[in-house]
Amino acid sequence: AQSVTQLGSHVSVSEGALVLLRCNYSSSVPPxxxxxxxxxxxxxxxxxxxxxxxxxxxxxxxxxxxxxxxETSFHLTKPSAHMSDAAEYFCAVSEGSASKIIFGSGxxxxxxx
Amino acid sequence: xxxxxxxxxxxxxxxGKRIMLECSQTKGHDRMYWYRQDPGLGLRLIYYSFDxxxxxxxxxxxxxxxxxxxxxxxxLSLESAIPNQTALYFCATSDPGTGNEQYFGxxxxxxxx
Numbered sequence: 001a002q003s004v005t006q007l008g009s010h011v012s013v014s015e016g017a018l019v020l021l022r023c024n025y026s027s028s029v030p031p032x033x034x035x036x037x038x039x040x041x042x043x044x045x046x047x048x049x050x051x052x053x054x055x056x057x058x059x060x061x062x063x064x065x066x067x068x069x070x071e072t073s074f075h076l077t078k079p080s081a082h083m084s085d086a087a088e089y090f091c092a093v094s095e096g097s098a099s100k101i102i103f104g105s106g107x108x109x110x111x112x113x
Numbered sequence: 114x115x116x117x118x119x120x121x122x123x124x125x126x127x128x129g130k131r132i133m134l135e136c137s138q139t140k141g142h143d144r145m146y147w148y149r150q151d152p153g154l155g156l157r158l159i160y161y162s163f164d165x166x167x168x169x170x171x172x173x174x175x176x177x178x179x180x181x182x183x184x185x186x187x188x189l190s191l192e193s194a195i196p197n198q199t200a201l202y203f204c205a206t207s208d209p210g211t212g213n214e215q216y217f218g219x220x221x222x223x224x225x226x
Contacts, residue, residue: 100213105155
């Protein structure tokens, strides 16, 4: 069965600094991988997804993630943090259409002025 | 208009009361889900339905029941609410063609006193 681990429940960076949110997964088959963002008092929305095409995936709002099979990782990055990036971020994994999607426990990103 | 809607958005109820949370979607997806979100625990799956005649328990189904009235409607019931069911509840639909990418509603904040 698939699983996902997000390292760090809270990450704080300065405005303009690099954002790095870590996600490691476990899957018995080539996985589908997702990052979702949840702004305060809102539902979750898709940031980006990996579906076995390019290993470097670009998403909305300048975020990207790289699929590294050897490291079983799918870390989320953004070169320069903006105050509006403050939110909770969830990594998720699925083993395909017959499978449920499993979410990590989330990482809260804070941005310091 | 939103693709996935949830009613009510906020609800305060007393211990022992029966409560129903409703979800409707206009995405035309067969698959629908109910999740519960608690701080630090991420999203946990309560029930899911892959089509109108299919209902499956998730990891935390005890104390909950569901009804899939139509392709577009999936309701979650708490037969006798208890305080530890205080949480944020999300409905979602998914597209099996992209590894079950989830589309979320705005959430229902439920407080049981």
